[in-house]
Amino acid sequence: MNLSNIYTRAAFLLLLNFGLLTGCQSSQTPTKTTNAAATEETEPAVPLKRVDVRGTIIRKVYDQGQVTLEVEGITSQYSRFTRAYVLVTPITQIIGLDGKTLSMNELFEGQNVAILLRGGGQGNLTGVGVARKLWLEERY
Template sequence: MKHVRQGMVSVAVLALLWLTGCKASTPPADSSDTETTAYRSSAPQRVDIRGTIVTSRYDQGQVMLEVENYTPSPESRYNRAYVLVLPTAQIVDPEGRTISLSELRQGQNVAILMRGNGQGNFVGMGIARKIWLEEAF
């Protein structure tokens, strides 16, 4: 009985150490702590492309966006990106509400995390994982 009690105490101490050691030192990527006072956005500070939707083409439930960042920034990986938006992509408005794919329009400011490749820092191509609509820069 003494060994069982000692084993239970050991397991409880290990579980306590494991649970306290899991706390991340940085906030998650979709945290709203990265908002700046210049514009309201719930997007993370560093994204694949942050810019304006130049063109939007709809075909069979998918949307192809061309997004251009007119002022290169260290917070954006690409200056221009061609992004395929599937119906499964998560799209968030400035208030943090999820919106539909049909609400994406030419001229809107967006921040996008995507899967895909690019050519250096100039042109990116990929599939959108998450899109944040932003207010004017």
């Protein structure tokens, strides 16, 4: 086998691999750019009827980019806990009264909230968990 034949085969294999790799890449669907508006419309801007805890924030502690809330709940058939200690992380979705997203620093003591906990939380009457989604509610 001569040297030019080896170079020809190597070039052919290189082009074949390149063609296969780019073909696989273009067949994938794009990331959430096309359906972003549709998913925002389907997610509820108002709190769900059944949540893990619904009540008033009675204590807020900020430490190293995370907020811990102590929520005193109301007794209701639509909430699991009457009291909860909730960790609010930067990835928690916080939705205001107008349906827009809020940041953690807009939470304060005395606000009414409804919270879904990641994994459903732990405990019997007092829930402990990480907030997945948090809605602000009107005063009651």
